[in-house]
Amino acid sequence: MVSPGILLVDKPTGPTSHDVVARTRRAFGTRKVGHAGTLDPMATGLLVLGIEGATRLLTYIVGADKTYEATIRLGQTTSTDDADGEILTTADASAWEAVGDEAIAAGIRELTGEISQVPSAVSAIKVDGRRAYDRVRAGEEVVLAAREVVVSRFDMLEKRQSDGHLDLDVVVDCSSGTYIRSLARDLGAALGVGGHLTALRRTRVGPFEVADAVGIDDLEGAETLTPAEAAARILPVLPMSAEEARDLRHGKRLAGQAVRLEGAIAAAVDPEGGLIGIVERRGSDLKSTMNMPEAAR
Structure with missing residues (x-):
C-alpha cells in the first residue's frame, strides 16, 4: 500500500x-x-x-508565497517573454549599454510591492475554458486582464554582459500568481530597451x-x-483528544471549541500525531472543512 x-x-x-x-x-x-x-x-x-x-x-x-532566482536579458523582447519564444525586437547595443544601475534600480522599485501585472499571453490562465497558450498556438490574439500581485522582494544580485547582451541575475519573493517573465518584460519596457527571461529557478514554496x-x-x-508533518509547516496545529478526533472524522462539530482557534483554520491532530483534517470556525463551534482518510495520517 x-x-x-x-x-x-x-x-x-x-x-x-x-x-x-x-x-x-x-x-x-x-x-x-x-x-x-x-x-x-x-x-x-x-x-x-x-x-x-x-x-x-x-x-x-x-x-503560498514563492521565491525565484532568475536571469533577465535586457535589449530583446520575445513572443513568450522568455527564451523559448521568437525574438521580436533587438535594441541597439548603444541603448542597453547606456542603461545604468540607477535606472535599473528605479525600474525594479516600480515593480516592487503591490503591483498590477498583465500575465504573458502564453500563460496557463484559462480564457473561456481554454488555456491562453492553447489559444495563442491556434493563432488567436490573446490579451489577458491585469491582476494584482505582491512582489515583496526584487533584488538585483549581479549585472553582466554576456554574448553581447546585458543580463541581470535577480531574486524575487512574490505572491502566488506572479509571473516572473512579466517582470522581465515590464522592466525592459520601463528601461526602453525591452527584456525577457532567460533562466528561472523556484527555490521556495511557502x-x-x-x-x-x-x-x-x-x-x-x-x-x-x-500529511501531519506537512500540515504543521503550513498551518497552526490543534491537538485533539481521541473522542474529539472520532467526532471530527464522523463529521460532527466540536461544540463551543472555536475559542481554541486563533486564525481562520488549523490542522487538527489526533493523540498519535496523525492528521485528522483541517478545521474552521462555525459560530462558536469547530468543524472539519477537510478530513483526511483515516489511514492517511
Whole structure:
C-alpha cells in the first residue's frame, strides 16, 4: 500500500511539470499524484507534489508565497517573454549599454510591492475554458486582464554582459500568481530597451525549500513528509483528544471549541500525531472543512 505524503522534487530544465508527475506515479506505483503549482519546461526548481490522500493538502499550499532566482536579458523582447519564444525586437547595443544601475534600480522599485501585472499571453490562465497558450498556438490574439500581485522582494544580485547582451541575475519573493517573465518584460519596457527571461529557478514554496527536494532521477524510494508533518509547516496545529478526533472524522462539530482557534483554520491532530483534517470556525463551534482518510495520517 502506498503511503500518503508530500514529496518535494527539484525539476530540471526540459521536462514539463506533468512529466514529473507521470514519473512520480510510476515511481510510487499510484495514479493519485497532484501538484501545488507547475513550472514551465524552461524553469527548474521546486515542485510540491501530493501522493495519495495527501493530495487533499495541496489546496492549502498552492496559494503560498514563492521565491525565484532568475536571469533577465535586457535589449530583446520575445513572443513568450522568455527564451523559448521568437525574438521580436533587438535594441541597439548603444541603448542597453547606456542603461545604468540607477535606472535599473528605479525600474525594479516600480515593480516592487503591490503591483498590477498583465500575465504573458502564453500563460496557463484559462480564457473561456481554454488555456491562453492553447489559444495563442491556434493563432488567436490573446490579451489577458491585469491582476494584482505582491512582489515583496526584487533584488538585483549581479549585472553582466554576456554574448553581447546585458543580463541581470535577480531574486524575487512574490505572491502566488506572479509571473516572473512579466517582470522581465515590464522592466525592459520601463528601461526602453525591452527584456525577457532567460533562466528561472523556484527555490521556495511557502515553508518548503528546494534544498530539501530530491532529483527527478531519485524518485524511487524517495522520502516524503507525512500529511501531519506537512500540515504543521503550513498551518497552526490543534491537538485533539481521541473522542474529539472520532467526532471530527464522523463529521460532527466540536461544540463551543472555536475559542481554541486563533486564525481562520488549523490542522487538527489526533493523540498519535496523525492528521485528522483541517478545521474552521462555525459560530462558536469547530468543524472539519477537510478530513483526511483515516489511514492517511
